[in-house]
Amino acid sequence: MLHLLPFMIEKIGIIVIVAFLLSQMKSFRQIVQGEHKTSGKIQLTILFGAFGIISNYTGIEIHHNAIANHSWLVTIGSDNAIANTRIMGVFIGGLIGGPVVGLGSGLIAGIHRYSLGGFTATACAISTILAGVTAGYIGKWRRKSRKITPFFTVTVGMTLEAVQMIIILIMAEPFANAWELVKVIGLPMIIGNGFGTLLFVVIIQSVLGDEERTRAFQTNRTFQIADQTLPFFRQGLNPVSCKEISEILLLGTDADAVAITDDHRVLSHVGAASDHHTPLEGLATGLTKKVLEQGVIHVARAKKDIYCFQDDCPLQAAIVIPLKVHNTTVGALKMYFTHPEKLNEVQQELAEGLANLFSTQLELAQAEQQTKLLKDAEIRALQAQIHPHFLFNAMNTISVLCRTDAERARELLIDLSAFFRSNLQGARQLLIPLEKELEHVKAYLSLEQARFPNKYQIVWEMESGLEKVLLPPFSLQPLVENAIHHAFSNIKKNGKIIISIYAENEFMNIVVEDNGIGIKSERMRVLGGQTVDSKKGTGTAIYNITERLEGIYNGRASLMIRSEVGKGTLITMAIPLDHKGENE
Template identity: 35%
Template sequence: MYELMLIMLERLGLIVMLAFIATRLRFFRDMISSAALSRKQQYKAIIFFGAFGIIGTYSGVTFQAEPFLLQRLKTDIFNHEAIANFRVIGVVLGGLFGGYKVGTAAGLIAGGHRMLLGGFTAFPCGIATIAAGISAAWIRTKNPEITAKPLLVFLIGAGAEMLQMALIVLLARPYTEALVLVQHIALPMILANGIGCALFLLIIKSVAKEEEKAAALQSQKVLRIAEQTLMHLKSGLTPQSADKVCTILYQELNLKGATIDDAENQLSHIGSSSNAAVIESLKSRDTVIGTLRFYFYSQKDVTSIEKETLSGLANLLSSQLELAEADKLYNLAKDAEINILQAQINPHFLFNTLNTVISLIRINPEKARTALRSLSKFIRQNLHSTTASLKTLENEVEHIKAYLSIEQIRFEDRIAVSYHIDDSCLHNKLPALTLQPIIENAVKHGFKGKIDQCKLSITVRDHKDNISLCIKDNGSGVRENRLVNLAADVSSSTEGNGIALYNINKRLQMTFGSDSGLHFKSRPDDGMAVYFNIPKIS
């Protein structure tokens, strides 16, 4: 028994070597990584595991119980001889990885071959082999995760050999020779085949981990390339961006050469061309807008994993180009929205100003002429504001002075205006028509019905990182529960001033970000302060 055990463990090295060679084959890798085998894969798996079972038979040794004799396996087996072998390894693994069809068919191939070899154990060994394939497949259906547990696979392989020993005792004749045979070969074969199944599985798992590691490295490389190319493709597919991307691809992928074309011309090329090339399309909204050509040093470098990586990389670059196009469209839409909001304000200004001039013409022609001069200046400033998205703070101050000169005439000089403006801020830019609507709200709504002196304070301070602006009045103020949503929505005001503050707040946030939105501080009958911060932009 011990001599047979040593021989079986020695022969097991051959089985392990064959298993390792098998894992280098592409069809085998595809098979073990597939959740469900296709019909073509099933046929390949049947042939592979059936042939592996036959090799397991021939890698064994012939055994004669009385007199005790071990020898190399021959092509013909005498009636008094049996085989100590590794046949069930291939059949069991076929059932575990391929299911009923593969396990049963591989068992029929390996088991049928064993019956043809002859010997007094041929029939029970053949039946046991078929049963091993079916049993392994049944266990897989009950426990789909079995192939990830080497210990359980060891027990399945050992159990298949136990079944074979039992069938030999039950079916082989003469009974006494069968019993003696089992006493000598049972333990070595049970241990060797169990160990063989577990080792085969461990080799398969190492291959799977190797592929996972390779895929992870490829993914990491693709993401690194995508991170580097993102800043260049923001401007779209241009000769300049193509040069940068080509250089990155050439260096990161260790290529012989790389080329980027648009729909008509070659935009960039680096390195040299070769016959070993992979070509991928660059798309935007399902339309081909360019081509990537990857040149390798030899055809053997163009593996299936490399092709999948390059295909994924092309998809990422296409997505970046789509994002660049979407970003351009967003900026255009943002500019259009700012222009629309600005256009909504202009009629509001003119309507109130013309009403003031009309009333002055009737009661005081001299003041009306003064108001018209101010109106002329106001309209000129207003027209300039509608042709530019950003204006200097100096222009905005001139604009509000023209407006307030008209309003002071309308209020019969009851409006006192104080300016506290740092000269260093006058060249800073902000959205056109920002201050005037805020001041108009203060005059129109804050001072409405006020009998006492109306005071308006305009403060602009230069800070280290930004500029703060505050417009404060001593008008009627706003209830505290309305302050939170005052500029958040057009419908936030029931007095008509909601759209002006909403438009200003929207334009400030679209231009400078959410931190530059309007803030309010007020109490009923105690005035109101509107304040906000803007970054320094000359």
């Protein structure tokens, strides 16, 4: 019995070597890591079915309880059987791809095993299919409840191999030959397949782990560069800020030269070819012109594709990515390489990620610049409620998440951009649709709840069909902000804000209710009628909203406040549905 084990380990080595070589191929990693849609399932089925076929060909032929042949098998005698690692490949395929892949790869390997012949052909074919389907369902169940560990995988793999031995005993004839065969191959195949499965799983996990580590490293590096460049992007695209940004990128990437342009000239170029890629002159390459005109990424992997006018230019490859503000191309980020092989997939993904972040940062910079240019005194008074530390708190929160949850940091950066964009758009309009005001509020809440995730709960109760109703901009957001900063100032958790929007008696009612500390009666008497000096605020938001409602709706709209100390506050804003005021 044990004399068979070294031969089994030898055959396992062949499969494991093939798996290892495949793991170094990008296409194999993409198949294993994919979401396993129809095309992915087909690829996995063929791949692991092929592992089963290789196992059949490289199996060990057994004749009357002795090794008859351990070289490449094309066919076997009718009284003979095979000891191999067929179950291992099918089992792994089922675990990764689910029941469909397990069934498909089991059919491929099982039918092929049946075609080789031998008195266990039928039993082996059926057990192979059964192992694939079983592994598929086990993997599907296990992924829902917990992680698939190597120990779990080996245990199940050895169990399925033991089941194969039982099926051979049940189906193979004569029984005496089947029993003698199982005594010889049973333990070596169970141990061998278990060991092979362990190695196979370790390789798969290594592939997935390497990809995850690479992505994590790239994400971390991208956000580190974004953190360093943010102060300069807030100054807008100009020669001074772009030079600082380019130098940061040159140190933080593998590029040999970095350049940034606006829509008609080079603002900075640092690194190789600085002698003729001169800032503040016209665009030096036709590649950049194409990117600015088309607004899409262009990659050049040969010197001729860069279209540089200088014949001895050392730049041999480049990736040029448009920088956009509100979907309009305002410039380009260019990373150049002196050797084409340096422009690999990692560098390309890094450049694309940075360009997306830079575009968002430019939008923020533009938002800040436009905020400074606002001339409407009433809107500026309302805007003054957005304390400067709100932006800094939001950016600090995003900075922390850059290192712990990169995807959440990106989402918050987009929310911050949306918040300031709606700020600026609302400042130029007398009335906006409710849905725009809700976008503004939700972006604000997303940033606030990222800072205090468990302090309070937001409940939305909105009647459908009111999304297009017009109302003054910044009328709901300050009410929600007041609830957050005043109602829960002494509450660390279990806070609750209910935002209800519904139509009643030809009015749209917007209700903001909280279970906070409430408002004292002496403050209630003047709130909304004038600004009130206090340690916690001036009442500007309520006063401003009241004044605008009065001016726009000629007394038809209203803002009512009810509050009880220790129990909470309820604010109701009623907007007439039939108002036909023009949007300015």
